[in-house]
Amino acid sequence: xxxxxxxxxxxxxxxxxxxxxxxxxxxxxxxxxxxxxxxxxxxxxxxxxxxxxxxxxxxxxxxxxxxxxxxxxxxxxxxxxxxxxxxxxxxxxxxxxxxxxxxxxxxxxxxxxxxxxxxxxxxxxxxxxxxxxxxxxxxxxxxxxxxxxxxxxxxxxxxxxxxxxxxxxxxxxxxxxxxxxxxxxxxxxxxxxxxxxxxxxxxxxxxxxxxxxxxxxxxxxxxxxxxxxxxxxxxxxxxxxxxxxxxxxxxxxxxxxxxxxxxxxxxxxxxxxxxxxxxxxxxxxxxxxxx
Numbered sequence: 001x002x003x004x005x006x007x008x009x010x011x012x013x014x015x016x017x018x019x020x021x022x023x024x025x026x027x028x029x030x031x032x033x034x035x036x037x038x039x040x041x042x043x044x045x046x047x048x049x050x051x052x053x054x055x056x057x058x059x060x061x062x063x064x065x066x067x068x069x070x071x072x073x074x075x076x077x078x079x080x081x082x083x084x085x086x087x088x089x090x091x092x093x094x095x096x097x098x099x100x101x102x103x104x105x106x107x108x109x110x111x112x113x114x115x116x117x118x119x120x121x122x123x124x125x126x127x128x129x130x131x132x133x134x135x136x137x138x139x140x141x142x143x144x145x146x147x148x149x150x151x152x153x154x155x156x157x158x159x160x161x162x163x164x165x166x167x168x169x170x171x172x173x174x175x176x177x178x179x180x181x182x183x184x185x186x187x188x189x190x191x192x193x194x195x196x197x198x199x200x201x202x203x204x205x206x207x208x209x210x211x212x213x214x215x216x217x218x219x220x221x222x223x224x225x226x227x228x229x230x231x232x233x234x235x236x237x238x239x240x241x242x243x244x245x246x247x248x249x250x251x252x253x254x255x256x257x258x259x260x261x262x263x264x265x266x267x268x269x270x271x272x273x274x275x276x277x278x279x280x281x282x283x284x285x286x287x288x289x290x291x
Contacts, residue, residue: 003030003054004068007076012039030054038062038076088128090135092149097135099128106145108135113152117145132167133192144169150192157187168197175223178216180204183223201225210281211260217283218263218274221245222252234282249274249288264291 005013010023014037015030021041022028030036036052050062052074057065066073085100085107100107106117123139130136134146134155144157159173169187174180186198201223208216213232220229226242233240250267257263261276270290277285 002071003033004028004071004073005030005036005076006073008078009076010041011076012041013037014039036074086126090128090130092130092133092135095149097147097149099135099137101126101128101137106137108147108154110149110152115147115152115154117154131164131169132189134189134194138162146189146194148192155194159183159185177219177223178208178212179206179219179228181223181225181228183225199224201228203228210278213278213281213283214261214263214276215257217276218252218255218265221249222255232281232283234279235284237283237286 005022005028007022007026008024010021013020013022013028015033016035020028034054036054037049038052039049052063057072057074059065061077063077064075066075085102085105087101088099090097090099095110095112098109100109103122104119106119108115119139123143125140127138128136129138131146133149135149136147137145139145141162142158142160144162145154146157147154157169157171159171161170161172163170167189169189171185171187172183174182180203182202184198184200185196188195188197217229217232220226220232224246226245229245230238230240230242249265249272250270253266253268255263255265255274261278263274263276265272265274273289273291275287276283277287
């Protein structure tokens with residue numbers, strides 16, 4: 001039996017041996033195939049690649065099946081959905097914060113700002129609460145979003161174990177990095193500020209290749225394990241204080257290797273090209289150029 005494919009959006013269609021670009025104005029005729037692979041050209045969390053088993057066609061949210069004359073028409077549906085939100089409000093001295101939570105979006109709104117954050121994955125449970133001058137949302141007892149009512153910024157805390165005790169947040173997390181690092185932090189909320197009250201790291205002795213020196217150093221800076229980062233410094237760099245290291249490259253969000261010694265380091269508001277001079281597995285010099 002012949003199949004015809006019609007789409008309500010532009011996409012790439014692959015069979016076993018061929019590929020076709022189609023849009024809303026095209027119709028594709030298919031014979032002798034068992035599967036079709038559909039790649040939407042406009043990618044989103046809900047608009048992802050999928051396949052169609054032509055031997056077992058059933059209506060679903062991604063496509064509908066119709067018998068027209070002697071052919072079977074497969075119509076690709078747009079994956080638009082109605083998104084529902086849970087809503088809660090928290091009152092502060094001269095303001096309030098309206099919090100909306102859907103399966104993939106977290107939204108904070110006060111009299112001065114609306115902030116939305118796209119969640120990385122679905123959650124099973126949530127808790128909304130107030131801590132000092134922060135509106136907080138805890139997801140699945142492993143993520144905490146804290147929205148600062150004064151400057152409209154938010155902080156994200158995540159860990160395998162999260163516990164609150166009055167104005168303290170106690171956090172433990174396995175980082176699964178080069179050192180198999182485990183961290184234990186205590187954060188103190190005071191007014192509209194959050195400070196690290198205590199921090200501890202433990203490591204596994206993995207005896208990694210010396211070519212990983214720069215990578216391991218940046219990894220330590222990213223998670224603020226400054227005492228460990230100093231282990232890779234040699235010569236005059238050995239005298240750098242931990243406070244200097246904390247300001248060295250700013251608040252690192254990620255870094256990308258260009259080679260074993262050259263990296264693009266992405267901090268909160270800027271990117272740097274960072275080059276390391278390494279001898280016998282130790283760092284003797286670091287050059288930083290803003291990009």
